[in-house]
Amino acid sequence: MSPTLLLLLALGLGLAGWLAARARAWSFRRASPDGRLASLPSYHAWYVALWTVLPVLIFVGVWSAIAPGLVTQSVLATPAADQLPAFGFQRQTILNEARAVATGASQGVFNPLAREFVEPYREAISRYNWIGIIVTLAIAFLGGVWAFLRLKPDFAARNRVEKIVMAILLGASLVAILTTLGIFVSLVFETIRFFGMVNPIDFLFGTHWAPDPMANAENPDPTRYGAIPLFWGTLFIGAIIAMIVAIPLGLMSAIYLTQYANPKLRAWVKPALEILAGVPTVVYGYFAALTIAPAIRDFAISLGASSASSESALAAGLVMGVMIIPFVSSMADDSIAAVPQAMRDGSLAMGATTNETIRRVIVPAALPGIVAGVMLAISRAIGETMIVVMAASTAANLSANPLDSMTTVTVQIVAMLTGEGSFDHPATLSAFALGFVLFLVTLGLNFIALRVVKRFREAYE
Amino acid sequence: MVTVVHPNLTDTDAKMSARDVSVFYGDKKAIDDVSIDIPTKYVTAFIGPSGCGKSTFLRTLNRMNDTIPSARVEGEITLDGDNIYSPKLDVVQLRARVGMVFQKPNPFPKSIYDNIAYGPKIHGLAEGRDELDAVVEKSLRRAGLWEEVKDRLQDSGTALSGGQQQRLCIARAIAVDPEVILMDEPCSALDPIATAKIEELIDELNGRYAIVIVTHSMQQAARVSQRTAFFHLGKMVEYGRTSDIFTNPIEQRTQDYITGRYG
DSSP: OOHHHHHHHHHHHHHHHHHHHHHHHHHHHHHSTTSOOSSOHHHHHHHHHHHHHHHHHHHHHHHHHHHHHHHHHHHHTSGGGGGSOSSHHHHHHHHHHHHHHHTTSSSSOSSHHHHHHHHHHHHHHHHHHHHHHHHHHHHHHHHHHHHHHHOOTTOOHHHHHHHHHHHHHHHHHHHHHHHHHHHHHHHHHHHHHHHHHSOHHHHHHOOOBOOOTTSOTTSOOGGGBOOHHHHHHHIIIIIIIHHHHHHHHHHHHHHIIIIISOHHHHHHHHHHHHHHHHSOHHHHHHIIIIIIHHHHHHHHHHTTOTTOOSSOHHHHHHHHHHHHHHHHHHHHHHHHHTSOHHHHHHHHHTTOOHHHHIIIIIHHHHHHHHHHHHHHHHHHHHHOOHHHHHHSOSOOOOOSOTTSOOOOHHHHHHHHHTSSSOTTSHHHHHHHHHHHHHHHHHHHHHHHHHHHHHHHHHHHO | OOOEEOTTOOOOOEEEEEEEEEEEETTEEEEEEEEEEEESSSEEEEEOSTTSSHHHHHHHTTTGGGGSTTEEEEEEEEETTEETTSTTSOHHHHHHHEEEEOSSOOOOSSBHHHHHHHHHHHHTOOOHHHHHHHHHHHHHHHTTOHHHHGGGTTSBGGGSOHHHHHHHHHHHHHTTOOSEEEEESTTTTSOHHHHHHHHHHHHHHBTTBEEEEEOSOHHHHHHHOSEEEEEETTEEEEEEEHHHHHHSOOSHHHHHHHTTSOO
């Protein structure tokens, strides 16, 4: 029996519990002298239903994680297991084949040895399925009955349900946090492996980036793993060129929309600007690679540049800047709108023009929020992949000329992970070290930006 | 129904005059046909229950209603005989001549010095640092704040107490040397001690500037003003010397309001 069926069964039991508890609560209510209960009947019903379903959900989650392991263990306990090869990979293949046949996922076996295990698998699977079903039903029943027996006219079901709901919400928010932690931990392990092969100093401060996935993995050449050109390319494209585009345009559009535009125009322009944020980045990538980059190359050639590349940092940076405009604009919009109207009135009443009011009072007052918006935009820009994969190149140049081709950390992560090297080769593992650095940098930027925003909010509340 | 103007009111030197002024918010008429002369030398108080339009009318005097898109003003308001709603008039210069202090103190999030220097800077009233320093000191002295802040002019204006902030806002308004100062319930957010200081300050400024103060408090109007206008439901009901309005009101509604029958 599959987890889906178990869940449906549990939900059915929950519904039964719900109905039974509600009926019981109504009977309390009719019996009570003033027709009042400590909690409404529906809260009694939810209390029993939640106690029936939630423990089952937890059990099913845990059970589907451990049951396959238990099945394999019991198969390996059969006498036939002695014939299995000791080497992990072959052994695993045979077991997988046997399991596939046992569950009906495939018709026959390729390896004759696997045939020996089909029957034990089938038995073990059906045994553990039955255990699962019985335990599930037992848990649902016990939980429901226990909860049902606690119902009394003065039982505070409402408060308990509130607490359970709060716990569910807490669990939901923990999932995101735990996922972040999990990502971090997995990055850390691979990064440590990489730093065991290449010295972190060489990696962080070397100026030559040319990992060779075909070279001997045992003895990598540390001089080919200098990531400075990547950091520079990322900074140059994401934090310099893109921001030169995004900060003035985003800020000015925010000022126009909050201070000058009449409500009708604002209602039309603001969503249009937000659509820009909804365009998939891969589409921006086309635009950068097919339209902007050739135009920049032709322009550079017409100016007399000798070696204009069709993959320039400028093209990627410009398009990325356009992509970031809505972020800067909406953060700036929020923080400008948070400046109290009284400030604006005070300045206007002094005889300042709208423009003077904006430059001398509103923007300075909103500056912390604007800075935070820019930081979030930078952290997004340097983590952006698709545009640079399509418009920038993979050549790691350390150059200040925006017409040169450059590469970024994210481009190299893609290149290294999709390359030909084996998984434990330092060239592949370098992707994790790059990702780790990127993670730390964007985390730091976000952290600072959120702190700034928080302090700014407090200033006006 | 016509506004009752007390017959013994014989001011001849009107700084500002309103003639048949009506204000609309969209279709709603907030001010109905108000005519009044604001004298040069005295403090004029606008009193009346909440929502009677006294603040709205005050804001028409330096065209602060322009910042509300749906607001529309009919009639004529003059400053020294010039129509302030004439298309030829520069609203920037009008507001330099008619300053305003708001209900809630609203210092800019800048230093005390920069708060005062703001107006002189945007109007080019001071040349060089020394002149600006002098303007700042003079304004703060007039607002009675100099002794309290002279050692911390670079501190943020928002770090002052509420009463000090309001005096800072008055000093800020004085710094551009206006002819009229409008005050929109300047003490409603302050405690009694800070209120007393502001009232004292209004007394000192009286005579140097034409002052118009909107207030909820009849005691305050009686203490600081020489002329009082009573507003009710968007109309100006009665206008006269403060002593006459409070001791000898002509209209029944004025009498009811000042005796606390409503409002």
